[in-house]
Amino acid sequence: MSRQILIAMSAITVTAGFLVFFGTYFAYTVIIALYPLPDDDGWPTSIDFMILGVLILITLPIAAFVSLRLARRILKPLESLALSARQITAGDLTARATTGDRALGETAALIDDFNTMAQRLQDMAADMALWNATIAHELRTPLTILKGRLQGMIDGVFKPDERSLQGLILQVDGLARLVEDLRTVTLADSGHLELHIKPVRLASEIAQMAELIVHDLRANGFRLELDLADLVVEADATRIRQALLALVTNARRYAVRGTITIRLAEADGDVVLGVADEGPGLTPEMETRVFDPFARGDPARSREFGGNGLGLSVVRAIIEAHGGRLRYRRTPRSGALFEMIFAKTKRSLAAHEA
Structure with missing residues (x-):
């Protein structure tokens, strides 16, 4: 590549010299045609060509020096990039390219993007090993x-x-x-979770599910309370029931005996479906990783109720597949509140029926 840059710079120098030289004579020829001078035909002489040759010989080394310096500046980070790519291909995911002179903005941006990609690959490999x-x-x-x-x-x-x-x-x-x-x-x-999206009257679906689980909750010392607005969303009803049941099961597994509240409401243009309990909520350390796969609260209670640490990860996966998000926050009574927020919705029942 350095040889190509050198040849290109030399060709540009010679071409520019000829263009300037003959362009100047062409301009003078036009001027002389309009304003003739005695004993001057306006064409270059052998001395003029000698001067042109000397100027080209002087400018070519300068062009070569500049092109080589430029080539080194460009090639150094690219060579580092190529070496790091070969190392990563060979399995060394810790390899990183060096930017060198950051004055070359596009090259530095390319190196930064490559290093970011390499870091993500390393993180993904580590996550996969931990996952397995x-x-x-x-x-x-x-x-x-x-x-x-x-x-x-x-x-x-x-x-x-x-x-x-x-x-x-x-x-x-x-x-x-x-x-x-x-x-x-x-x-x-991987973006391949199959969903059967259609208009769903969530209040009706939740009420039907509640009838099936209320007796089991009562047997475990819980009372189920419903606060449901009559809303319709575009969703997969089976997946939403799966996610809601996982949140209720999570509350039954970790919360103190008391009331579990399922609330469906519209807030700021979004439909929010939440499950709240009466405490004790999550520890600050658990809050940061509650949605990570295989994250557990109380291991003893997980073993008692057969938890595998994937419940909330499944809920998040389902909601994000719907284009929404899952969040956790504490209730005013220090209980745990998990909210499924559907970002794209959200037609009211009246609008759906109309």
């Missing part, structure tokens, strides 16, 4: 229990009665939930 290790850990426990119980039945240690078989089914159900939650989060992250 965590999945393996989560699968190992129920699989170990299943294997131990089945081996015990084969060896005659455990009697294959109804209670033992029910316990095995619970472990299988836990594995099925884990696999389905992993599938949902992965599909959402």
Whole structure:
């Protein structure tokens, strides 16, 4: 590339010299034609061509020097970029390019973008390794229990009665939930989560779901309270029920016995569907990672109710697939409030019916 820059600069210098030289003579020829001078035909002589040659010989080294300096300034960061790209291709995700002279704005911006991309690749690789290790850990426990119980039945240690078989089914159900939650989060992250979007009357859907879960909540010491505005949104009703049930289950798992409130309202042009409990809420440390996969509050309560740490990640994936967002905040009574906010909606029932 440096040779190409040198040749280009030299060609430009020679061409510019000829253009200036002959352009000047052409201008003088026109002037002399209008205002003739004695004994002067207006054309360049051999001495003039000699002068032109000397000037070109003087300017060519200058052009070569300038072009080589420019080539070094341009090529140094590009060579660093090429080397870093080869290192990353070879598996070294820590490789980074150096910008060198930041006066070359476009080159410096290219290097910065490359380094940002490399950092994201490194972060993604680290997240994937952690993700795989965590999945393996989560699968190992129920699989170990299943294997131990089945081996015990084969060896005659455990009697294959109804209670033992029910316990095995619970472990299988836990594995099925884990696999389905992993599938949902992965599909959402890749943009391939299938949604069947249509106008949904949310209050009706929530009321029907509440009838199915209210007795289970009451048996666990909770009271379910509904505060529902009559709104219609464009959504996948099945996925919204899945997300809402996950939030209610999360409240049942970690909140103190009391009231769980499901509220549907319109705020600032958005439809907000929230689930609130009566405390104790999240710790400041947990607030920063509550939506991360496999993040858990109280491990003992997670084990008691079969939590796998993916519930809120699934909820976030579903809501973001709808173009909305999920947020957490504390209630005035220090309870936990999770709100599903649909950013794109949001026709009222009257407008839908009209």
